[in-house]
Amino acid sequence: MAKMNYKKRWADLEKRIVVSPEGEEFEVDPMQDYFCDAKPRVHPPNKIAPLEKFANWCRAESIYILGFGTGCGAIEMRPLSSAMYDAYRFGVNWRATPRQATVFVIGGYASVKTMKRIVRSYEQMQGPKFVLGLCSCTINGGMYWDSYNTVNRLDHYIPVDVYITGCMPRPEALLDAIDQLKKRIKSGRAEGQNKYAENFEWYKANQKKIIKNWDMPDYSW
Amino acid sequence: MDGFSYNKILFAALTIFFTINYGLILQGIIGKIYARVGRRIGIRLFQPYFNIIRQWATRSAISHGVMYYLGPVFRFTGGAGILIFTPLILDAPLFNSFTYAGDVVLVSYFIFLGTLGMALGGGEAGHPYSAIAVTRGLAQTAAFEISLMLAIYSIAVQYNTISITEIIRAQQGGVLNWTLFTNPIATAAAMLAFLGSMMRSPFDVVLAPQEIPVGPPTEYQSQFLAMLMTNRTIFPVAKTVLYVNLFFGGVALYDSYLLTFVVFFLKTFFVYLWSVFVGVSFPRFRVDQSIRFFIKWPLLIGVIAVVAANIRY
Numbered sequence: 001m002a003k004m005n006y007k008k009r010w011a012d013l014e015k016r017i018v019v020s021p022e023g024e025e026f027e028v029d030p031m032q033d034y035f036c037d038a039k040p041r042v043h044p045p046n047k048i049a050p051l052e053k054f055a056n057w058c059r060a061e062s063i064y065i066l067g068f069g070t071g072c073g074a075i076e077m078r079p080l081s082s083a084m085y086d087a088y089r090f091g092v093n094w095r096a097t098p099r100q101a102t103v104f105v106i107g108g109y110a111s112v113k114t115m116k117r118i119v120r121s122y123e124q125m126q127g128p129k130f131v132l133g134l135c136s137c138t139i140n141g142g143m144y145w146d147s148y149n150t151v152n153r154l155d156h157y158i159p160v161d162v163y164i165t166g167c168m169p170r171p172e173a174l175l176d177a178i179d180q181l182k183k184r185i186k187s188g189r190a191e192g193q194n195k196y197a198e199n200f201e202w203y204k205a206n207q208k209k210i211i212k213n214w215d216m217p218d219y220s221w
Numbered sequence: 222m223d224g225f226s227y228n229k230i231l232f233a234a235l236t237i238f239f240t241i242n243y244g245l246i247l248q249g250i251i252g253k254i255y256a257r258v259g260r261r262i263g264i265r266l267f268q269p270y271f272n273i274i275r276q277w278a279t280r281s282a283i284s285h286g287v288m289y290y291l292g293p294v295f296r297f298t299g300g301a302g303i304l305i306f307t308p309l310i311l312d313a314p315l316f317n318s319f320t321y322a323g324d325v326v327l328v329s330y331f332i333f334l335g336t337l338g339m340a341l342g343g344g345e346a347g348h349p350y351s352a353i354a355v356t357r358g359l360a361q362t363a364a365f366e367i368s369l370m371l372a373i374y375s376i377a378v379q380y381n382t383i384s385i386t387e388i389i390r391a392q393q394g395g396v397l398n399w400t401l402f403t404n405p406i407a408t409a410a411a412m413l414a415f416l417g418s419m420m421r422s423p424f425d426v427v428l429a430p431q432e433i434p435v436g437p438p439t440e441y442q443s444q445f446l447a448m449l450m451t452n453r454t455i456f457p458v459a460k461t462v463l464y465v466n467l468f469f470g471g472v473a474l475y476d477s478y479l480l481t482f483v484v485f486f487l488k489t490f491f492v493y494l495w496s497v498f499v500g501v502s503f504p505r506f507r508v509d510q511s512i513r514f515f516i517k518w519p520l521l522i523g524v525i526a527v528v529a530a531n532i533r534y
């Protein structure tokens with residue numbers, strides 16, 4: 001049963017002839033028509049240094065986190081919006097869509113299945129984008145290091161700016177990591193997006209090594 | 222409109238610049254109020270500045286087509302349109318750029334223009350969430366627009382004019398001349414419609430991130446989103462100014478500029494605060510509930526206002 005569904009899903013992505021309500025026939029190639037798979041390119045920082053510094057300052061002080069939790073550590077992200085920790089006072093906010101987020105917090109172990117979504121969400125984020133690796137699991141696999149379906153080192157698949165150790169780390173640790181990230185952004189060292197574009201082949205090869213059923217374009221905008 | 226001069230374009234640009242700053246500061250204050258009600262410390266007062274500059278400074282952007290470009294432009298036109306066709310301060314040339322005899326009608330079109338623009342732009346983005354949210358947004362906007370239009374119609378009959386400047390003039394000479402006191406029924410209908418247009422709870426199901434993710438702008442990013450954010454700062458101020466003009470006596474030019482601005486800020490701030498008070502006190506309506514609400518009470522009050530105005534004047 002499961003196998004059949006799987007096949008059906010692949011068939012959806014194949015080229016086919018579709019008949020419009022007016023009886024017109026046209027060809028649909030989902031991989032070409034529904035997705036754009038142009039390669040990412042390097043976006044160099046602004047040449048005028050003070051402007052770039054100012055922009056970086058604003059980027060650091062306005063952090064939009066993608067509300068997507070991957071592992072058990074993600075539970076530590078929620079208290080930040082409560083009255084007790086109140087991360088809003090540090091300029092942190094949450095967005096429900098990767099299009100509008102600037103920081104991706106990987107909340108713990110990334111299973112192969114989730115990795116696919118992580119890659120797609122990361123690629124859909126725009127502009128200078130930053131990644132926080134929450135939990136030991138993102139650093140070396142943590143207690144899942146020999147598991148059959150989780151990745152061990154997150155930064156083999158997407159560039160990571162700041163790691164947080166602990167199983168699980170306290171919300172304060174996450175706040176501290178956000179602070180470190182701010183320093184990194186302000187100093188102009190947080191160029192993960194460009195790193196990803198420069199080493200695109202390497203990252204893709206690593207991703208494809210673990211994601212066996214690659215049924216999506218190579219780069220999803 | 223007394224002749225065209227290039228100064229007017231400059232003045233209009235200045236008006237928009239002034240409003241963007243006022244809107245951003247207002248957003249900071251309102252964010253603070255929301256936080257304090259929730260017993261939090263809340264955002265910094267200048268957080269909205271960081272957000273909007275960060276958004277404009279995004280490096281990469283992707284487009285989904287022509288309408289996707291035009292969506293934010295329409296939206297911005299809606300906000301800026303209300304602003305430059307409404308006198309912010311009566312008889313002050315700087316804040317009166319393009320007012321003319323029939324501006325009430327034009328401005329009420331501008332209120333709707335932004336939502337339509339989002340429908341086209343969000344539709345082209347191709348995301349199903351955008352399409353659903355746009356449908357909800359249009360339905361809700363249409364629902365509260367009816368009572369707002371009835372209220373405007375009622376005061377147009379009352380003052381026998383469709384020029385905002387004339388309506389403000391008619392309200393001068395004491396607090397009791399305000400539409401609030403001369404036509405309280407129309408004011409009530411319009412103030413209920415105001416809640417719907419401010420995108421705050423209980424009527425924020427369209428844009429609330431917990432619902433269909435962030436509503437029509439689901440696919441919007443980078444400078445496109447920055448344009449929408451800019452509009453979100455000026456649109457509420459523009460609407461509030463319109464309400465102050467129509468129902469709360471507008472802002473006249475006093476002898477001292479300081480006094481004029483203080484009156485301007487106080488009036489707009491307190492009218493704006495009405496939506497915030499309701500927003501922090503009431504939970505969110507589902508879209509069918511909010512439409513049912515709008516076509517029940519505000520509509521009824523609006524019809525009464527029109528009938529009463531026609532009988533009295």
Ligand code: SF4
Nearest residue numbers: 108109135137167168
């Ligand atoms: S480090 Fe511990 S808490 Fe964090 S994801 Fe791994 S197992 Fe869960």
